[in-house]
Amino acid sequence: MQSLIADYNYWIYILLMMIGLYAMLAKNNLVKKVIGMSIFQTAIIVFYVSIGAKEHATIPIIAHGSGHGAVETAIDVAHYANPLPHVLMLTAIVVSVGTLGVALAICLGIYRRYNSLEEDEIQEQLQ
Amino acid sequence: MTIVVIILTLAGLIFFFATTVGLLRFPDFYSRMHAAGKGDTLSSLLMLLPLALYNFHEFNIANLLVAMKILLIGVFIFMASPTATHAIIDAGYEAGIKPWTKKPEEES
Amino acid sequence: MIWQLDLSVLTLIVICAFATIMVKDLLSAAIIFGAYSFLMCLLWTEMGAVDVAFTEASVGAGVSTVLFFAAVYQTTRRVGIRKSGRMLSKAIGLVAALLTGLLLIIAEADFPGFGDLFTPASLHVSPYYITQTLHDTNVPNMVTSVLADYRGFDTMFETAVIFTAGLAVIAILRRLKKEDRCDIPGPYVISEGYPDTIIRFVARQLVPFIQLFALYVVAHGHHSPGGGFQGGVILGASFILLAISFDFKVVLGIMNERWNILLGNIGVLIYAGIGFLCLLLGANFLDYSMLSKVLPATDKIMARSHGMLGIEIGVAIAVMAIVISIYLNIVSHGKYDKGL
Numbered sequence: 001m002q003s004l005i006a007d008y009n010y011w012i013y014i015l016l017m018m019i020g021l022y023a024m025l026a027k028n029n030l031v032k033k034v035i036g037m038s039i040f041q042t043a044i045i046v047f048y049v050s051i052g053a054k055e056h057a058t059i060p061i062i063a064h065g066s067g068h069g070a071v072e073t074a075i076d077v078a079h080y081a082n083p084l085p086h087v088l089m090l091t092a093i094v095v096s097v098g099t100l101g102v103a104l105a106i107c108l109g110i111y112r113r114y115n116s117l118e119e120d121e122i123q124e125q126l127q
Numbered sequence: 128m129t130i131v132v133i134i135l136t137l138a139g140l141i142f143f144f145a146t147t148v149g150l151l152r153f154p155d156f157y158s159r160m161h162a163a164g165k166g167d168t169l170s171s172l173l174m175l176l177p178l179a180l181y182n183f184h185e186f187n188i189a190n191l192l193v194a195m196k197i198l199l200i201g202v203f204i205f206m207a208s209p210t211a212t213h214a215i216i217d218a219g220y221e222a223g224i225k226p227w228t229k230k231p232e233e234e235s
Numbered sequence: 236m237i238w239q240l241d242l243s244v245l246t247l248i249v250i251c252a253f254a255t256i257m258v259k260d261l262l263s264a265a266i267i268f269g270a271y272s273f274l275m276c277l278l279w280t281e282m283g284a285v286d287v288a289f290t291e292a293s294v295g296a297g298v299s300t301v302l303f304f305a306a307v308y309q310t311t312r313r314v315g316i317r318k319s320g321r322m323l324s325k326a327i328g329l330v331a332a333l334l335t336g337l338l339l340i341i342a343e344a345d346f347p348g349f350g351d352l353f354t355p356a357s358l359h360v361s362p363y364y365i366t367q368t369l370h371d372t373n374v375p376n377m378v379t380s381v382l383a384d385y386r387g388f389d390t391m392f393e394t395a396v397i398f399t400a401g402l403a404v405i406a407i408l409r410r411l412k413k414e415d416r417c418d419i420p421g422p423y424v425i426s427e428g429y430p431d432t433i434i435r436f437v438a439r440q441l442v443p444f445i446q447l448f449a450l451y452v453v454a455h456g457h458h459s460p461g462g463g464f465q466g467g468v469i470l471g472a473s474f475i476l477l478a479i480s481f482d483f484k485v486v487l488g489i490m491n492e493r494w495n496i497l498l499g500n501i502g503v504l505i506y507a508g509i510g511f512l513c514l515l516l517g518a519n520f521l522d523y524s525m526l527s528k529v530l531p532a533t534d535k536i537m538a539r540s541h542g543m544l545g546i547e548i549g550v551a552i553a554v555m556a557i558v559i560s561i562y563l564n565i566v567s568h569g570k571y572d573k574g575l
Binding site for chain 3: 007008009010011012014015016017018019020021022023025026027028029031032035036038039042045046049050051052053054055057058059060061062063077078080081082083084085086087088089090091093094095096097098099100101102104105106107108109111112116117118119120121
């Protein structure tokens, strides 16, 4: 049962990545392609975060009692979720919003020049 | 205390369910937004209140702070959600969506 | 790690992803994308990634949706039907996606189990981060200490990437001279946007509290989920709220183009400047423990904590300015005359 739950998770992440890939390749509208790119990015981010999750682990913030200078109790590694994928994915999310802004700006530039956001109409006008 | 939390959470769930049913079944844009706006705000507040009350199991400053923060979120939702509903309905009115009127029965 | 919650939220996420790319209206696609982002944020909170969920809630479900709206406002809303080659493009897309998916599933058989304690990702460096962060830097939030201190170079270049994205949007869209503006059809506008009392009043009441909350998030990055990015994005979102509820020119009066670029610069400069200051004091670049010579009454451990706060402030300023700048450019198509 446990392995089926684990496999279900990974298969859903792969399914999300493939939805994003399909949208980027097969959709006609440019903004739909940008949405597909965003879906792909968030699917990869959820995959990374799932690697860092641990069973019965709490959030990666060391909770000490009120006031500083608490006695240094032994910090159990298995008690906290792995912070390293979280850090990398923070960078990834922020970079993805920058990429989204530039992609939408390019879409606007294309619309200004060709007066259409559909890929086949733009390719007709290019010929 | 736990009983109060459970009752409030269940009430919030019932109102959410009613909101969703209203969102799907009402015939007109305005009535749907009516259901969505009011039901959404009420059920969000009803679900935040037991979360704040649950922290009062132990009375210390940290739990009090957490409960205060949750209640502040409730105040924010109380102010912002009806305004958003108003904005959507106003936009629909400006776009010229006509309200639904009951059609007269033609076959007697 | 509640598997029932995992499965139900994942099912909803897949439904939202399908719906986003299938609807025929770009505004609906943007709204469903906002719901998809928010469900992702819920999933990550359940997995224990609170910082990532906070960033996704503010960035993905907030600013991204508004940017999509701004882009749709300046272009068209309908999705056209492809005239020629419809089957071919769908076939290519489907075949490529299926092949890649198959390869990934074959590779997935070797993955460690979900929630396993001994995955390779948790074995090498991360136990050091978990056990030593209080001892080295006196910051309880492990994600902030790894982001700002142990991996400080990554974050510095990430801030530079945000700044470059803002510059790229300005370079693509900005039209300064009148004769440079080619004839574009007007944006999709229903009415002229009369001043609405309720929305203006509520927005005017809420914006100071939103900004105060953003500053709280930046300052408390050491002890609770938060930090520079989230606070900066929330600050930028408060200005976008002002631009949407009031007139577009109001925000231009407060944060005009010169101030946006200048603040973006200052943010990156604060970050690199603190690093350079450490270099001048005789340590490596971005080694904050040497800041104890400059800051009064701090030892080396607290100096690292204060150094982290300093660069988080720099990151917040840069991200705020760039988010406002990207929004202003997209919603007015670079012309800065009227907007949403």
